[in-house]
Amino acid sequence: MADLSTPYRTHTCGELRPTHAGSAARLSGWVHRRRDHGHLIFLDLRDRHGLTQVVVDEEEAPDAHAVASRVRSEYVVMASGTVAPRDADKVNPRLATGEVELRATDISVLAESKTPPFYINEPDAPIDEPLRLKYRYLDIRREPMLRRLLLRDRLVQAIRDVHHANGFVEIETPDLIKSTPEGARDFIVPSRLQPGSVYALPQSPQQLKQLLMVAGVDRYFQIARCFRDEDLRGDRQPEFTQLDLEMSFVDEATVMAFVEAMAIEVTRATVPERPIRETPFPRLTFGEATERYGTDKPDVRFGMELVDIGPALGGGAGEPSGFRVFDETLAAGERVKAIVAPGMASASRRETDELTEAARRHGAKGLAHLAVEGPGDVRGPIVKFLRADALRGIIERTRAEAGDLVLIVADRTDVANEVLGRLRTELGARLGLAKPDELAYCWVHRFPMYQWDAENGRWDATHNPFSGVVPEDEPLLVTASGDPATPSPADPAGRARAMQFDLALNGWEIGGGSIRINRVDLLRQSFALQGYSLDRMRNLFGAMLEAFEYGAPPHGGIALGIDRWAAVLADQPTIREVMAFPKTQSGSDLMLDAPAPPDPAQFAELGLRTVGVPDRATRD
RNA sequence: GGACCCGUGGUGUAGCGGCCCAACAUGCCAGCCUGUCACGCUGGAGAUCGCCGGUUCGAAUCCGGUCGGGUCCGCCA
Numbered sequence: 001m002a003d004l005s006t007p008y009r010t011h012t013c014g015e016l017r018p019t020h021a022g023s024a025a026r027l028s029g030w031v032h033r034r035r036d037h038g039h040l041i042f043l044d045l046r047d048r049h050g051l052t053q054v055v056v057d058e059e060e061a062p063d064a065h066a067v068a069s070r071v072r073s074e075y076v077v078m079a080s081g082t083v084a085p086r087d088a089d090k091v092n093p094r095l096a097t098g099e100v101e102l103r104a105t106d107i108s109v110l111a112e113s114k115t116p117p118f119y120i121n122e123p124d125a126p127i128d129e130p131l132r133l134k135y136r137y138l139d140i141r142r143e144p145m146l147r148r149l150l151l152r153d154r155l156v157q158a159i160r161d162v163h164h165a166n167g168f169v170e171i172e173t174p175d176l177i178k179s180t181p182e183g184a185r186d187f188i189v190p191s192r193l194q195p196g197s198v199y200a201l202p203q204s205p206q207q208l209k210q211l212l213m214v215a216g217v218d219r220y221f222q223i224a225r226c227f228r229d230e231d232l233r234g235d236r237q238p239e240f241t242q243l244d245l246e247m248s249f250v251d252e253a254t255v256m257a258f259v260e261a262m263a264i265e266v267t268r269a270t271v272p273e274r275p276i277r278e279t280p281f282p283r284l285t286f287g288e289a290t291e292r293y294g295t296d297k298p299d300v301r302f303g304m305e306l307v308d309i310g311p312a313l314g315g316g317a318g319e320p321s322g323f324r325v326f327d328e329t330l331a332a333g334e335r336v337k338a339i340v341a342p343g344m345a346s347a348s349r350r351e352t353d354e355l356t357e358a359a360r361r362h363g364a365k366g367l368a369h370l371a372v373e374g375p376g377d378v379r380g381p382i383v384k385f386l387r388a389d390a391l392r393g394i395i396e397r398t399r400a401e402a403g404d405l406v407l408i409v410a411d412r413t414d415v416a417n418e419v420l421g422r423l424r425t426e427l428g429a430r431l432g433l434a435k436p437d438e439l440a441y442c443w444v445h446r447f448p449m450y451q452w453d454a455e456n457g458r459w460d461a462t463h464n465p466f467s468g469v470v471p472e473d474e475p476l477l478v479t480a481s482g483d484p485a486t487p488s489p490a491d492p493a494g495r496a497r498a499m500q501f502d503l504a505l506n507g508w509e510i511g512g513g514s515i516r517i518n519r520v521d522l523l524r525q526s527f528a529l530q531g532y533s534l535d536r537m538r539n540l541f542g543a544m545l546e547a548f549e550y551g552a553p554p555h556g557g558i559a560l561g562i563d564r565w566a567a568v569l570a571d572q573p574t575i576r577e578v579m580a581f582p583k584t585q586s587g588s589d590l591m592l593d594a595p596a597p598p599d600p601a602q603f604a605e606l607g608l609r610t611v612g613v614p615d616r617a618t619r620d
Numbered sequence: 621g622g623a624c625c626c627g628u629g630g631u632g633u634a635g636c637g638g639c640c641c642a643a644c645a646u647g648c649c650a651g652c653c654u655g656u657c658a659c660g661c662u663g664g665a666g667a668u669c670g671c672c673g674g675u676u677c678g679a680a681u682c683c684g685g686u687c688g689g690g691u692c693c694g695c696c697a
Contacts, residue, residue: 033657040654053657073647092657115648118631122658125646126632130689183697203697230696361623361693463697512697585690 008078008110014050018085018099025102026080027052028110030141031071032121041068045079045102046121048146053092053101054079064107074113074120074141080106129576133590136581148578151270152566156223158269159243159562162262168219168245173208175201175225180540184228187238195607201227204559207544209246210466210516213555214547221245223562232585234574235508235564243511243565246557252499252515255556256443259503259513263560267439271569277301277440281503285446290414294421299507300442301434304427306420309338309408312393321390323382325366329410336410339420340398341427344405345371352405355423359409364419368408372400425507434506436571445501446470449477450529452489458531459487459494465530466523466544467498467514468556477525484528493529503560510565513558520548 008028016025032046039058044051058065061081071077081104092098116138119125123143132139139145160170179186179200186200202208204226212220224244232238247255260281267276282300289296292305310330313321320327326336344351352369359367370380370391378391386394400406407423409416428434449469450459461467469477476496479487487493499515517523523545527537537545563575576582583589603609 033659035656035659036653037656037659038653040656042656042659044657051657055655057654059654087655090655090657095657098657115630119647122646128627128631128689131631133689184695206697228696231694233696234691236696461697465697467697584688586688588688590689 012049013045013047013052014096016052016083016097016100020083021085023083025083028078031073031075031077043068050096052097054104055101056104061105064104067107074116075109076111078108078110079104130590136591148570151570152578155270155566158266162265163221168221169217170222171220173205177202184230187227187229190606190608192606203228204242205244209244211547213246213248214552218248237582238587241562243560243562246555248553248555250556256501259558274437274439277438281441281443283443286444289444290417294417296444297504297509301438301440302428304339304424307338307398309394309397310336312397313390322387323385326410334411335413335416337416337420338398338406338408339424340400341405343403345373345403347405359419362419362422363415364409364411370406372402372404374402441505443501444504446497447500449496449498450493459529463500463512464514466516467500468517470497470499473497505568508564508568511558511560515556518552518554
């Protein structure tokens with residue numbers, strides 16, 4: 001360790017113990033709290049390491065006492081004196097340093113402070129978030145925020161350790177790159193040297209890391225800043241951080257195995273007190289995930305899975321169930337699915353109305369419910385329509401028990417899954433079904449390669465456009481017509497599955513990866529299906545396409561959202577809580593007051609002027 | 621682009637047509653206090669209720685707009 005001793009302090013505010021008793025010490029920190037007893041003043045001195053009580057006795061140190069009596073909250077103070085053990089009845093068990101105190105002989109004010117706009121010394125006090133963001137440097141002085149940034153530091157540190165221990169090389173890639181059309185809107189940066197041209201900020205280092213594979217780097221990782229100009233959410237900021245990694249000469253199993261082992265080790269190093277629910281991580285195909293949980297990022301801490309009750313209703317083929325909505329849905333080839341809300345049979349009319357309203361908001365035409373009062377005693381508005389055996393069949397298939405509420409959606413498969421998936425998430429939270437400490441990782445893989453973009457009449461990559469196809473599905477990468485220029489929703493390509501894998505944690509999507517296409521012919525074929533002409537491909541991905549002519553090794557990797565990962569590990573509802581300086585939903589930095597109108601001189605230099613924006617968008 | 625919620629002394633809340641030129645807690649200021657640790661006691665200052673407009677005899681309270689913040693939809697491979 002370097003020698004970091006300074007004139008300002010001999011110890012931190014979290015360091016002194018009874019073993020230091022009798023020795024001289026000097027502390028510097030912020031005044032956390034002052035307790036003035038007239039001739040005796042107590043100062044709690046705080047730094048990021050802890051809190052130490054400083055005692056100033058007017059008889060012992062009149063000068064120090066005079067200084068202490070004019071000191072206020074958040075003043076930066078240096079206190080020198082002797083470490084003294086406290087009498088047994090004066091020990092403060094809530095402080096790590098509570099068995100000792102510093103008897104000050106000398107106190108000096110290093111900096112005064114205005115009264116802060118909110119409490120820094122009361123960790124539980126609620127504060128309006130905009131205020132916290134404006135004074136983020138004060139917010140970070142508060143213990144909860146500091147604790148979360150320290151957790152994030154442990155996370156990133158553990159990530160670096162594990163990667164280096166496994167032969168990965170951390171390489172930085174540029175932030176001024178070229179715009180590519182896939183995915184989100186780019187942030188662009190005008191070029192001064194080439195007026196009229198722009199750089200784009202990377203949405204992720206995707207192409208660059210693949211080029212590093214072509215370069216032979218073999219195992220790369222980076223804690224990379226990424227930028228996407230889309231609307232914000234609790235789990236989305238315009239700039240965010242990814243753990244980006246890529247490996248050569250690997251298959252799907254190798255990448256997933258490494259990421260899984262890495263995630264476990266990193267989790268244990270970061271939050272050793274939180275149990276990981278299941279290892280190896282459960283693996284669900286995309287189809288299973290959506291059928292059973294109604295989402296591709298399931299929270300597998302609790303069951304309450306979606307159940308297909310079609311078969312209990314005659315499946316549209318046999319005897320009709322008696323309830324016309326169900327029978328017509330099944331006859332149309334659509335689905336009737338259900339979830340069981342445990343203990344909610346006694347839900348009030350108001351509660352069931354709210355659930356129905358939520359279902360409608362999420363796109364369902366309605367929501368049927370059955371309250372299981374006891375064995376054979378089922379109540380609800382649709383009971384009178386249902387044949388007895390259909391009703392019995394529903395209870396059997398859903399395994400609903402006395403006291404449970406069965407919620408049923410009859411709709412297209414995607415609607416039924418999505419609606420019930422959302423209800424499951426909401427009810428799981430409301431009913432407290434998940435153990436709050438538990439960390440439930442799970443893999444979702446075998447995504448469809450493409451989804452049909454009805455608006456543009458073409459196939460769109462479901463995830464990364466460079467993702468490879470599952471080998472046995474390679475023949476499916478064609479259109480029905482045989483010409484990639486005339487795609488249709490019935491093309492075999494729609495059935496092709498990607499070597500794509502997402503990592504979910506407690507219902508958050510924290511990462512997505514794949515084995516990439518490393519053959520130029522397949523890459524071209526895949527892009528052609530997505531409606532890219534050869535010229536457009538060259539313009540957009542020229543470097544990649546050319547590089548792949550020079551021997552691209554088989555490779556694959558993943559990107560994990562560090563902010564989301566940290567938020568879940570820190571048990572926080574938004575990623576803002578684990579970012580030092582986040583932006584508001586409208587993309588403002590309330591502390592720096594960004595974005596701000598441009599300086600016209602800067603604009604002129606770049607050959608730019610604003611058009612069609614309000615007056616306030618220009619600065620004098 | 622859309623839906624919904626929030627905006628009252630420094631902070632967090634209460635008040636939701638007249639009882640409010642606004643209450644409570646805490647913070648702040650002053651005085652007192654030698655063992656506190658959310659110290660205590662006494663006293664004091666501090667908000668025209670985000671902003672603009674309207675309804676009304678009367679608006680913190682109702683309505684419209686606007687600004688700011690949040691949740692969600694769209695968007696985000």
